[in-house]
Amino acid sequence: MTELPGLLRGFDPRPSVVAPAATVAEYLLPSPHERWAVLARDELTEPSPPVSPAKRRWLYRHGFRARAAHLYDFETYGPEEYLSDAARYVGAYYLNGPWRDAIDNKLLCHLLLSGFDEHRPSVYGLLKGGRLHPIDNSALPRSDGGPLAGVVARPENSVPSAVDGTDWVLDRLERDRLVCKRFKGGSGKQVLILASKDGEYTVNGDPRSEGELRERLGKLDDYLVTEYVTQAPYAADVYSPSVNTMRVVTMYDEESGEAFVPAATHRFGTARSGALDNFSQGGLSVGVDRETGRLGAGIQYLPPDLPEEFERHPDTGERIVGREVPGWEAIKADLLAIADHLSYIPYIGWDLVVTDAGEFSIIEANNNTSALIQVHEPLLREDRTRRFYKRHGVL
Structure with missing residues (x-):
């Protein structure tokens, strides 16, 4: 399950041929083999900096896509210390079993976290068929006519019907x-940040007339309408046009009976990523020391350009290296408590916004996490993480 050459041999490299062929294969192949088609499609259609044929063959033999040649430090670490693309696409994707769909479904995940309201943004409703269907109601009627407590006590935010x-x-x-945002999907795709000031509207920072906004909203179906979370000053100081999120991975260790954090990164938007902070759209990925919460250097990767490393933000000039996530110990402790509560879902990539020292809101959770999180440090360097993947049949 780790080698790629046989998978890719024989494909017509033209995207117009690869994408439809991969989609057909994805539907026809049985699980988990359909994931190979997804991997092939991404490798053959997504842009990448140049990689020599010899290096590409070496990468494929070890289960990596060509982009790993520029993203991973194979001179310092061996390929066995990195979670390969083959392992991530095929094995890790199925690690959570049937719960993967609940995690990747933003609405179901929001409901799974109902016991942790202090860490959930309000979800006002679901846009469907031109209507906004309420999600977070402040109260529901009991059979005796009184309010049913314990739903979401935000009366000013609720949609009555x-x-x-x-x-x-x-x-x-x-x-x-x-x-x-669409109820499913990742990488910041199909996320709209809406704002209004003095009668002027913006969508992801771009001006829109009322008519244009109405037309855009009218086309949205199965989109959640959620609260806009305000980030803590330390993150806004680095880059304020985007909400700058953390990606923290948790794994539940059945041997010790507790969750742990194998990797954490911080993302910051840039002029290239616009109002979003997504790495895949030109945002920075910054390594986070899991013990101290201290930030390392930022990496920007927007192929076909080569990755660039920044100690200061490329647009604002604000220093990144050495900053600390305020209240990191409390954030980590609370997040691990949530992961322990969801121990039946052992592998989660959390996207969260730090709102104050030790406080955070969970924007969404992910069934799988991008292997690009390893641009700062290989995942398999620690025995505990390696044992986790082996125990679940990923390695």
């Missing part, structure tokens, strides 16, 4: 910024 979605959003924008 399904209403016209566009009208509700525009009315709400007079007071708050909002986020609209």
Whole structure:
């Protein structure tokens, strides 16, 4: 399950041929083999800096995509210390079993976290068929007519019943910024950050007229409308146009009966990524020391350009290296408590926003985590992490 050459041999390299062929193969092949088609599609259609044929063959033999030649430090670490792309696409994808769909479904994941309201942004409703269907109601009626406690006590945020979605959003924008995002999907794709000021609207920072915004909202289906989370000053100081999130991976160790953090990164938006901080769109990925919360250097990778490393933010000039995530110990402890509570879902990549010292909001969770998180440090250097993947049949 680790070698790539046989998978890629014989493909027509043209994206117009590869993408449809991979989609057909994905539907026809049985699990988990359909994931090989997804891996082949991504390798053959996504841009990458040049890699020599000899280096590409070496990478394929070890289970890596060509981009690993530029992202991973194979001179310092051996390929066996990195989680390969083959292992991630095929083995790790199925690690959570049937719960993978619940984690990748943003609405179901939000409901799974109902016991941790202090770490959940409000989800006002789901846009579907032009209507906004309420999600986080402040109270539900009991059979005796009283309120049912323990739902989400945010009366000012609740949607009483399904209403016209566009009208509700525009009315709400007079007071708050909002986020609209597809109930499934990752890498910041199809995320809309909506704002209004003095009658002017913006979508992901770009000006839009009311008519343009209404047209855009009218086309959204199965989109969640959520609270816009305000980040802590340390993150805004580095780059304020985007909400700068952390990606923290947790694994539940059945041997010790507790969760642990094998990797953590911080993302910062840039002028290239716009209002979002996603690494795949030109944002910075910054390594985080898991013990101290101290930040390392930022990496920007937007192929076909080669990766670049920054000690200071490329647009603001603010220093990144040496900054600390405020209250990191408390953040890590609370996140591990949540991971322990969800021990039946042993492998989660959390996207969170630090809102104050020791406080955070979970933007979403991910069933799998990008192997690019290893650009700062190989995942398999630690025995505990390696044992976890072996125990679950990934290695």
